[in-house]
Amino acid sequence: MSLDMKEHPDAEVQKNQVLTLEDWKEKWVTRHISFHQEQGHQLLKKHLDTFLKGQSGLRVFFPLCGKAVEMKWFADRGHTVVGVEISEIGIREFFAEQNLSYTEEPLAEIAGAKVFKSSSGSISLYCCSIFDLPRANIGKFDRIWDRGALVAINPGDHDRYADIILSLLRKEFQYLVAVLSYDPTKHAGPPFYVPSAELKRLFEK
Template sequence: MTENWLARWVNGRIGWHEADGNEGLKLHWPIDAGRVLVPLCGKSADIKWLARRGHEIVGVELSELAIRQFFSEQNLTFCFTPGEFLNCYKCSELPIILYCGDFLDFTGGPFDALYDRAALVALEPNIRPYYADHVTGLLKPGASKFVVTLEYDQNIVPGPPYSVMPDELIRYWDDLKQIEKKNDIDNCPPKFRAAGLTEISEVFWTSHL
């Protein structure tokens, strides 16, 4: 997965990226303040949106190109510090720190909240349990979670991004509750429509109602 993920960024094959951020996040984000973990953050505009709401944002991303594009596109500057396993990019203007490296090597908890829009759905099924366990270990007891998943027929087109069904998600975090489900076929990566898929559900979950 590592080489494929990096190649997607180099070749610009990032159909899951939302240049203006996620609308569901802006509608439903329930947490007032705190330290927020954003795994596999890419160059998401959601990072800046969350930081402007008073959160301390810590993102982890495998692609250095994605991190540098985030700072460039959001007109932010950073201080760079190399690390043994993960390199650190600390924003000069907002409370944002992005780490570059393997998320499973990241140990910078604890966190008050989780925001996962593009991490769980990016991972192959056999990797997702390890990812979820690692996330849980980084969160404070009772931490708030905001998770966005996709549901679609993988017999028509395979991931990534992958379909993650409710029963699997609840096995990882049984405090999550579904708050919205909508057909997002018009905004999904082009390969889905090209394969003939007519429906792909974007599903919003939170533990903090």
């Protein structure tokens, strides 16, 4: 399910917009992180029961996780959380702000990449590009909470991104994606405007 937008006739205007991984790292350095919601995402709170369906012991994936407080919400409910984030600053701040001890180790498959794991073992955060994520190693997921990943991905990378998301889903799954409604001719993004037709094209299958 998606939350929620109207179609805009000028949705194509952003299609050539590109941010690099270094651009995203720089946002954390310069504290341009208005995308972070300290109290968690209100729409996830509203739809949480529908999203979880009363199930326990789920595996939940957070693409482009930043330091999302919702990761601790799920871990505290007994679920296992895996996230991926390009900024080591964001990952370290998550553990510090949530008062969680953790370990870190290099990822042999990816030069310079690391994985950070909470001491409880319930949260594992990969510091790398989502497109480099070692999918075979992290397994499949029951839930994906996309609180700001699809709208941050360069529009030209939507198909690559959808391929990763679909490859990580178990047969019975819930994928909740939050998107924004605005006039894309007045804002270059990110967050980028993702019309409902694009969501349908990417994920209808």
